[in-house]
Amino acid sequence: MRKIIIGSRGSDLALWQAHHVKSQLENIGCEVEIKIIKTQGDIIQHLSFDKMEGKGFFTKEIEAALLEKSIDLAVHSHKDLETNPPEGLVIAAVSEREDPADLLLIRKEAVDANETFLLKQEAITGTSSARRKSQMMRFRPDIEIKDLRGNVPTRIQKLRDGNYDAILLAKAGVSRLNIDLSEFAVVDLNPREFIPAPAQGVLGLQIRETDTDLAEILRQLDTPEVRRRIAVERGVLNKLDGGCQLPLGVYCPDDHHVFVSFSTNWEEGAIWEEYEVDDLEGIVDIIVQDLQEEQD
Template identity: 60%
Template sequence: MNKTIVIGSRGSDLALWQANHVKARLEAIGLQSEIKIIKTQGDNFFNLSFSKLEGKGFFTKELEDELLQGHIDLAVHSHKDLPTESPEGLTIAAVSEREDPTELLIILKDCVDLSLQFSVRYNGIVGTSSNRRKAQFRSLRPDIEFEELRGNVPTRIQKLRDGDYHAIILAKAGVHRLQLDLSEFHVEEIDPIEMVPAPAQGVLALQTRSNNFELIEALQQIHNKEVAETISVERKVLNMFDGGCHMPLGVYCKKEDGQFEVWTSKATDDEDFPERLFLRAKTSEGLAEHIVDHYTKEKNTVKSLFISRELSEESFLRRALEKFNLDIEDRSLIRTFPIINTFDSFILKQVDWIFFNSKNGVENFFRLEPVIPKKVKIGVMGRGSENELRHFNRVPDFVGESGDIREVAESLLPKVQNQTVLFPQAKDSLRTIQVQLADKINSIDLPVYETVKEKEINQSSADILVFTSPSNVEAYLSNDNVIFMNQKVVAIGKSTGNKLEEFGYTNYVIPYSPDEIGLSEAVYGLL
């Protein structure tokens, strides 16, 4: 192409960053371009909630009109702002790479409480205008209050600085693109598996006229086909639910080891407890339809659930199960006892990391009131262990999110390789992480508790059985009178599943993450 391409963009700092990013990508393939700033309806409605604007064209209509009238050649959009269908005469010719879709929770430092999940003070005020964020955040922190948050990214941060809120939630992508300094705040990342992002969050859409064949062909040089394939699943789910971003809907799809992994969170409004689903599939074909079918079809006859763990009244999992109208039988089949009352604190001066496999490990280790040097980092297996760690006012440096020990070990290894790691654990622990890391680390085992099975273990007649540790499996199945009566079985992680297989049971489900969110997704998938 010989002509200069006119790129249309909104005038905010973030929109201009996005337009200049595309301009640089075009120059890299030999295409000259210039940027034209266009004001949109969304820029005018300062007092209207984003939940009523996003996904409905308020940030895109004027750009699309300029395209149709031939005043610009290319519009650059945040893909999540676009309606699921382009106007007649326009097409999405290319999509960008995907910026990290993680959410950032930005907290005033004097409003931090590390003992609470997400670290915002109790009854704190959080700024966000996203119903999706409100519903998911509230499901984990029902004490939090929400206030509407408008303006561009720097404006929102200034409102936090001014004390209008105790914390705000922003997409990490926007903060990263603008290279904003947040050092004056306490910042925590909320993983997309924990708070499911908006469909296509972190992706740019390049829109042009459908008959501009020369430009469409040229844009294929910067089109990311892999991203297009995954966000097509997300956007199709959004389309089939017929909702813009006013709907508290999060969908996140990624491709891992040749398989598509999709997390979905859907609520009816921002105060509704979200229903969460995780699915794997070898192909994206029919995947969106399968997700929507699961939410819309009448559920089967599952009425009851047994879980080998006591659930508090306020726990995420109990509230999720109660929404599914399940009768809950929650009882641990084991008891734990501390086995040491003190240990040589000199050990802690020799280690670089402490890694906890379980909540019990955290509880029994910190019962010893250890003095941990500042240089020592802490890793945990699962968000249940993370939340237990928070009770001791500590936030982990690493959280193993997968229920597969091998995947956790692969993620942990770059951080701990050739270092000394202390493992507070159960007596006779399976040492699963240590085995996976083998000679790549210097490991120190510290048995701090032991498990003993209950004397009388009665068989459960519940429709679904959820086992939360290998010890609970062994306690349940070592009773010769216990069998599975066509019940559906969930194992919280791979080691728990391996213990089931030792007893000859192979038909079980493992959640993606070994925590209450993962368990709720697995149970919902069985309904």
């Protein structure tokens, strides 16, 4: 069987993801190598995402390497991918879904058991995600939000160093890296209430459209029910022409429920909606129409 070269960012989490897929491929008899590629999102650390130009901050350079054939397979956090892929590239498989929830990590001296999310009044809370900012403003308009960049261990170290009272992170990343959080209070935010990013917790395995041999191999790693549900989440994102700087959360936990948070301006806080349906067909258009009416 042919050798497969995986392209990955160099962060701890990206490499965990690449090695996870490498191991799965080796289990079905493939020879696999990992090649590290730096992206714009890795290089530019001083700006929050909403101040960076364009979309695909963590994917463009890797997708270019795919098209140039210096790698065969890109392993992405699916939520980082643009909803309109570059011509010639396809998602050949999606992984099982890790818990998509967000976590709020709080320094123990900033805990207040009487407050929502156990976070003291006017706490300095770190995140660069417009989606997370908008939802924190919905639940806790008193807090002060301060931008937070860096990979997962770097963000946690900034909290440890006292730069923030609390920070927001994806639970999937913390779980995959098996990070010890015992020094903090950890609030597991219910993904039906504090809505994750579309496809949060899912890996997207991207290849060249013409690489039919690899597509056949990757079919063994695909999870059709996850693919179906994140198609709803990413469909809403696509029709709103949003990237990771759009204050939008969409979560489809099964074939009958969709939860949405949305804001045109994160500082005003997010609206929250729940949709209960017999099946998912047509639900994207209904959600998008509702959100566009909210904008008007």
